[in-house]
Amino acid sequence: MNAGPTNDLWLGKMPPDWQRGRIRNVASLSPDYSETSPASDEPCTVVPMDLLSDVGSLDVSNQLPLEEVASGLPLFEEGDVLFAKITPCMENGKGAFVRKLPTRYAFGSTEFHVLRPSGKVDGNFLYYATFNPVYRAYAAENMVGAAGQKRVSSRFLKDTPLFLPSLPDQRRIAAYLDASCATIAAAVAAKRRQLETLDSLRRTIVQAVPETRRPRRPNRTASSAIRYLRRSSWPGERLGEDRGRRTPPRSPPILRSAAFPRSLVRCPSTVGSCPGSRPERTKDGRRRPVPSGLR
Numbered sequence: 001m002n003a004g005p006t007n008d009l010w011l012g013k014m015p016p017d018w019q020r021g022r023i024r025n026v027a028s029l030s031p032d033y034s035e036t037s038p039a040s041d042e043p044c045t046v047v048p049m050d051l052l053s054d055v056g057s058l059d060v061s062n063q064l065p066l067e068e069v070a071s072g073l074p075l076f077e078e079g080d081v082l083f084a085k086i087t088p089c090m091e092n093g094k095g096a097f098v099r100k101l102p103t104r105y106a107f108g109s110t111e112f113h114v115l116r117p118s119g120k121v122d123g124n125f126l127y128y129a130t131f132n133p134v135y136r137a138y139a140a141e142n143m144v145g146a147a148g149q150k151r152v153s154s155r156f157l158k159d160t161p162l163f164l165p166s167l168p169d170q171r172r173i174a175a176y177l178d179a180s181c182a183t184i185a186a187a188v189a190a191k192r193r194q195l196e197t198l199d200s201l202r203r204t205i206v207q208a209v210p211e212t213r214r215p216r217r218p219n220r221t222a223s224s225a226i227r228y229l230r231r232s233s234w235p236g237e238r239l240g241e242d243r244g245r246r247t248p249p250r251s252p253p254i255l256r257s258a259a260f261p262r263s264l265v266r267c268p269s270t271v272g273s274c275p276g277s278r279p280e281r282t283k284d285g286r287r288r289p290v291p292s293g294l295r
Contacts, residue, residue, distance in 0.1 A: 017165070018163040019163065019164050021164060022159055022162060023158055023162060025120070026117065028115070029113065029158055030114055031075065031076075031077075032075065034077055041065050042065065042103075042104070043063045043064065043065055044063065044064060044069055044105050044107060045102060045103045045105070045106035046063065046064050046106070047062065047082075047106060047108045048062075049084065049111055049112075052082060052089075052108070052112075053094065053096070054093040054094050054095075055181070056095065056127065056181070058096045058098070072110060073108060073109070074110065075105060075106070075107055076098055076108055076112075076116075077101065077116075078100060079117065080098045080115060080116050080123070081096070081114070081130065082113070082114060083114075083115065083130050083152070083157065084109075085112070085151045085153075085157075089111065090136065090140065090152055091136060091137075093136060097124045113154065121170065122167060122170040124171075124178070125164075125170035125173060125174045128173075128174060128177050135160070139156065139160075142156050
């Protein structure tokens with residue numbers, strides 16, 4: 001089957017037997033309830049923007065009674081297609097084909113476009129057409145609004161051109177894309193688990209290496225500090241002792257050395273008047289006279 005040019009910026013070449021159309025010809029935008037309206041206490045699924053992924057999945061675990069659901073949220077049901085219209089969610093690929101819901105009805109973010117396929121297009125095929133990164137880039141160039149609040153308009157989305165094969169071919173193409181994306185997602189998940197294992201191993205090895213830090217002096221507690229101060233020599237009182245009791249200060253170590261001349265350890269006045277000094281005596285018990293140079 002030969003492909004021919006389409007003259008559309010994002011579509012490129014298409015098989016000649018594919019039918020040309022626009023999204024508005026095969027799907028309705030912002031649909032209403034397909035069945036009876038829900039009662040006020042009927043549970044409904046609520047999907048904010050953060051529960052819609054950029055790989056086609058959505059979290060449908062959040063449910064509220066209809067009376068507690070904020071007004072103005074877009075309605076969607078099973079089989080619908082979600083398309084995030086605001087930047088940067090649109091460029092990131094946020095959207096989904098709603099395969100299954102735990103409730104009849106669901107409500108999403110006000111920044112969702114909701115498409116309900118008709119019998120002319122498969123919903124999953126329509127999702128892949130709007131998920132196409134080439135189409136997303138084309139839509140980004142045609143967004144409207146101020147910077148940081150740009151959106152894909154309803155008119156742009158409805159007028160998007162499509163080339164559609166037969167419904168059986170649409171389903172086969174969508175099934176092939178499902179299988180391919182599932183294989184890729186499984187490979188990505190396995191690689192992430194491997195990276196997490198390696199990161200855990202790295203931390204274990206780093207923690208196992210003994211630290212070579214400089215040893216730190218132990219901190220003195222209050223009681224040990226008091227004992228230390230009590231052992232120290234003070235010129236007057238010792239910490240913790242009776243104030244009326246005096247302890248003479250010890251002479252410096254150099255003066256107590258055996259190599260230091262004892263004759264120099266004298267007071268310049270009366271011998272023996274200095275606390276801690278003892279006058280030298282002769283063999284007959286008399287005091288040795290003080291040298292004239294020290295008097």
